Amino acid sequence: MVVVSAARDYINRMLQDISGMKVLILDSNTVSIVSVVYSQSELLQKEVFLVEMVESITMSRESMSHLKAVYFLRPTSENIQHLRRQLANPRFGEYHLFFSNILKDTQIHDLADSDEQEVVQQVQEFYADFVALDTFHFTLNIPSNHSYMIPAEVDLLNLRRFCDRVVDGISAIFLALKRRPIIRYQKTSDIAKKIAIETAKLMYQQESGLFDFRRTEVSPLLLVIDRRDDPVTPLLNQWTYQAMVHELIGIKDNKVDLRGMDKVPKDQQEVVLSSEQDSFFKSNMFENFGDIGMNIKRLVDEFQQYSESNQKIQTIEDMAKFVDNYPEYRKMHGNVSKHVTLVTEMSKIVEKRKxxxxxxxxxxxxxxxxxxxxxxxxxxxxxxxxxxxxxxxxxxxxxxxxxxxxxxxxxxxxxxxxxxxxxxxxxxxxxxxxxxxxxxxxxxxxxxxxxLNIARNMARGLKGVENVYTQHQPLLFQTMESIIKGRLKDVDYPYVGNHFQQGRPQDVIIFIVGGTTYEESRSVALQNASNSGIRFILGGSVVLNSKRFLKDLEEAQRISRSSTAVV
Structure with missing residues (x-):
């Protein structure tokens, strides 16, 4: 399952080798990383009885020596400080420390100095420093996503933080996949160039030993591009299921918040939309809105038949069978209710906004x-x-x-x-x-x-399109085609350093600085299903809908104006 399985494997290794009752301690980043690949019930199966945020542990003094503490944190200076304070006055019987990226030597020494009572059992780097939304789609959830539009002379500090976070996320992906890529970038983007060069410096110089994996015939390709090369895709309304939910309601870490909607049942106020956990969603996430309505009708009909068959309880055996099937019944009921609620709410929005x-x-x-x-x-x-x-x-x-x-x-x-x-x-x-x-x-x-593109558009116009609302193809589609056919121009997408592609890559990670869209992740999934011989993975700083894209534009405009006013 590529990025999903890479993240899950790390969480599994973290939890399964530590026996007994555990508390899992996360930060604001790793809580997203864990929640998209691991359910609450799976955590309970691993004997995790409590999940806490690292900040709240610092503030609490309650002793829980019967629990083993499993920390999974980004190696930031703030998290190291939290840990130093907590190790100085330990509340738990054992401390197992896992970090989502590369620790600095100074950070390791600081932790060792703070562990005076020798409660730390292990310190490891588990490179899951990304949110694995789907098989071939990951995000970094960077809050200050507008920073990529701000020139260095206007806000150097935030631009530096933004670039560092992107480099960390990209490096973690390749460490998790155990590969070192050839790197290319969009020439017209200063920030794409900066990120590509910084990533190459990390992989080929600063941490070259860490990235010295077994050589393959053809190295994977990392292509760093800029959202501003295709501002159209995040501005469009969407009409395929996953993209439409994000555009009209919003998806965050594979969850949809419905609390603002009218007459939504309490158990449906936050629902999970994950292809890993929901077979109906997996089958329909890329389908258009018209087909979704028909498919949900079939789902409702199936549930009604299942429900009627379970109501014919006449004997003790029937009752026992119903009890055995009850978890499946409840799950099916929740699933049907979830999708009916989502489509109903989206239909209202479509009508209201024309x-x-x-x-x-x-x-x-x-x-x-x-x-x-x-x-x-x-x-x-x-x-x-x-x-x-x-x-x-x-x-x-x-x-x-x-x-x-x-x-x-x-x-x-x-x-x-x-x-x-x-x-x-x-x-x-x-x-x-x-x-x-x-x-x-x-x-x-x-x-x-x-x-070639003019001819393609003319041909498509002559043939007509299956659905006028989904005829748009993101620029990313052309980029993937160019890579498959070996036509990605060096003059537009230069290589970093002296590392050039020898032959056609089998694995390509495209990172969009400024954010991806679900329309683009759909293009990647469909391209991968076409068996071109190349596997694409899509990553970005956030997942955009039109509201987020406009919000980022507004914030970048505000900062640019304020800096001009100061000058």
Whole structure:
């Protein structure tokens, strides 16, 4: 299961070799790392009777000497300080310390000095410093994700922290997979270049011994690219199940918070959407919204039949059989209820925000030409009082990205309309163009530069599309095709140092600085299922939906403005 199994294996090794009652102590990062690959019931099976945050342990003085403490923490200076204070006054019988990344020698010495009562049984590095959302998709959940858009001269400290966290996450992935990659990066992105160079320095110089794994015929490829090369994908409404849930409601660490929704049962206020734990979701996560409705109807019908068969209790044997099947019955009931609730809530949002109308214009802007028709369509929607502010801003952004050079007069007219109606000011659209306009981008985002892409788009237009709402393909799809065909240009994606690819790689990790989307993870899963001979893994600093992308833009704009004002 690639990244999921890599993380699970580390957690298994952490817990299974320590017998007896345990308390698992995590930090704000590792709690996400553990929760996406391990359920509460699985922790109980490993005799973990308590899960605590490292900060709360520091504040508590209650003795629990009958428990063995298993710490799983990122090796940050804050966590080391927490541990030093806790080891100075130990509350538990034994301490087993596991870190999600490389410890510095000074940190090891600090811990040894603090363990005066010799309660520490082991200190190990288990390289699960990433959140494994799915088989081929991981994230780092970086809170200050907007930092990638801020120039170094404006906020050097936060940019440094951001880069360090990304380098840590990428290095952990390769340590977990026991491989050392050849590294390439997007030439037009300063931050992608910086991260690629820092990662190479760590792997080939600073920790070269740690990455000296058994050589393979062809090294894996790490490609570091910038979100700003494809700002369209995170701006679009989504119509496949997983991506749509994240866009309309939000998914965090494979959990969906429904507490803000009307009439949601208490046991459904936070639900898990994991392909590892939910077979229906695994089968339907990439299906379009229309098919999901039909598939859920079949799921409900199956449950009703199962429920009726369990109600025919006439003998003691029938009762015993029902009791045996009750856990499965409850699980099936919860699953049906969860998916019905999600689809019901999304249907309400689609209707309220007129998203089918909005999305049709979005897809036309993203996939097809025709500036005059596009201007009329966007203008009509801006005049429609039923359209929400967030949908207005996204429509103008998509138009601006597509036609910034072709129709500056019409663009100014849209800016004027937007300023009168939307809470987001027009300066945000202009900031997006400054960050990710045509002059900044490497790839052929709209398929109108390269003859091959123009021909492909024409062919697709002649054939028609199966679903007008899902015709968009992220730029990542073209990037993967270029890698498969050996056409990724060195001039656009140079290598770091003197390490070059010899032959076609079998494993490729693409890391998007600024965040991935579930539409892109779907493209990766479908590409991997096509048996091209290359296995792709997708990673990013966060998982975006349009709200998060706009929030990052706003924060970067605010910091940029404040620094300009100071100057």
């Amino acid at each position: 998203l089918m109308l909005v999305s049709q214009t979005e897809q036309e802007l993203a996939c097809n030409g025709g500036q005059v028709a596009a201007f009329e369509a966007v203008t009509d929607l801006l005049n429609n009082e039923s359209i929400s502010d967030i949908d207005r801003i996204r429509l103008v952004m998509l138009y601006a990205l597509r036609y910034e050079k072709e129709s500056p007069v019409q663009l100014m007219q849209l800016f004027s309309k937007l300023a009168r109606s939307a809470e987001y000011k027009t300066g945000l659209v202009q900031f997006l163009l400054k960050q990710a306009g045509v002059d900044k981008r490497t790839g052929d985002l709209f398929g109108n530069r390269d003859l």
